[in-house]
Amino acid sequence: MPAERLQKIIAAAGIASRRKSEELITAGQVQVNGKVVTELGTKADPEQDHIRVNGKLLQGPERYTYVVLNKPKGYVTTVSDEKKRPTVMDLVTKVKGRVYPVGRLDWASEGLILMTNDGALANGLMKASSNVPKVYVVKVAGQPDETKLDKLRHGVSIAEKGGRRVRTAPAKIRLIREGDNPWLEVTIIEGRNRQVRKMFEEVGHHVEKIRRVQYGPLALDVPPGDWRNLTLLEVAKLKTAAAGGKVTSPPSPVIALRAPKAALIKPRRIATPAHPHGSSRLSHASNLPQRYPASKPTRRPSRNGNSKSPRASRHKH
Numbered sequence: 001m002p003a004e005r006l007q008k009i010i011a012a013a014g015i016a017s018r019r020k021s022e023e024l025i026t027a028g029q030v031q032v033n034g035k036v037v038t039e040l041g042t043k044a045d046p047e048q049d050h051i052r053v054n055g056k057l058l059q060g061p062e063r064y065t066y067v068v069l070n071k072p073k074g075y076v077t078t079v080s081d082e083k084k085r086p087t088v089m090d091l092v093t094k095v096k097g098r099v100y101p102v103g104r105l106d107w108a109s110e111g112l113i114l115m116t117n118d119g120a121l122a123n124g125l126m127k128a129s130s131n132v133p134k135v136y137v138v139k140v141a142g143q144p145d146e147t148k149l150d151k152l153r154h155g156v157s158i159a160e161k162g163g164r165r166v167r168t169a170p171a172k173i174r175l176i177r178e179g180d181n182p183w184l185e186v187t188i189i190e191g192r193n194r195q196v197r198k199m200f201e202e203v204g205h206h207v208e209k210i211r212r213v214q215y216g217p218l219a220l221d222v223p224p225g226d227w228r229n230l231t232l233l234e235v236a237k238l239k240t241a242a243a244g245g246k247v248t249s250p251p252s253p254v255i256a257l258r259a260p261k262a263a264l265i266k267p268r269r270i271a272t273p274a275h276p277h278g279s280s281r282l283s284h285a286s287n288l289p290q291r292y293p294a295s296k297p298t299r300r301p302s303r304n305g306n307s308k309s310p311r312a313s314r315h316k317h
Helices: 006-012 018-026 119-126 146-154 195-202 232-242
Strands: 030-032 051-053 066-071 100-102 110-116 134-140 157-159 165-167 172-177 183-188 207-215 227-229
Touching: 006 018, 006 030, 006 051, 006 119, 066 232, 100 119, 110 119, 119 232, 134 195, 146 172, 157 195, 183 195, 195 207
Parallel strands: 110 207
Antiparallel strands: 030 051, 066 110, 066 227, 100 110, 134 183, 134 207, 157 165, 172 183
């Protein structure tokens, strides 16, 4: 096997991210064949060399894992947070292998996040040249007119960290629900920090809610806070997208803009003992709350009998 950079080998083994692996090397916590290595760029052969991190021998490359997560509001997209806020890592504790988020959604945003330990795929997807489409549903304050929407479609200038301004690439925008605060579907091919929010701020509209529903060939299809493993076909499509190839977009998911109403559960119907005349009846009595006891069935009066009942009392005079 050809020699590779140490930080890449360590990251592939699932010890840490590529950047964290570089920190481990410069801190003198990595050994190759018994010798401490602190210089970045040092190469090794994971099949021939003995590589230790904090004294622990690497066991070879970790198997790649790919999951899609539906991030709820209130989680930050990072491995650890200095403010001790919940992170997306708290939602994937049962995933086999250590995975990392590809790209990010801010604390108040929701929706689809790809997580993997495949560093090559992650880097390819995050490169601007890959042009991987990302689809969001957005609720904005006020009603932007067509002039403003056309401005967003052609690209606007937004401020990045440090004050530098950049022009966004053309976006696709369509109305999906009218109202005083309408919902829009927005498709972009970049992944700048808080890009969609900044785009609408530039035309005078605050984004109240935002949810990512598609990422390249992936569509959001798991409940908030849940995740699932990707299929082999989905992984293959992602690799094609990362290499700059075109992939078929998935069907647009059903977008629930409001929380679904709780389903009404009908009481289970059970059969009571057979009726004296041979037919059986169905009753809900056993499912009623105790404070609403079931009343006894009223006896139907016989033709010649004197049994009184509400029906018997309603006779003609």
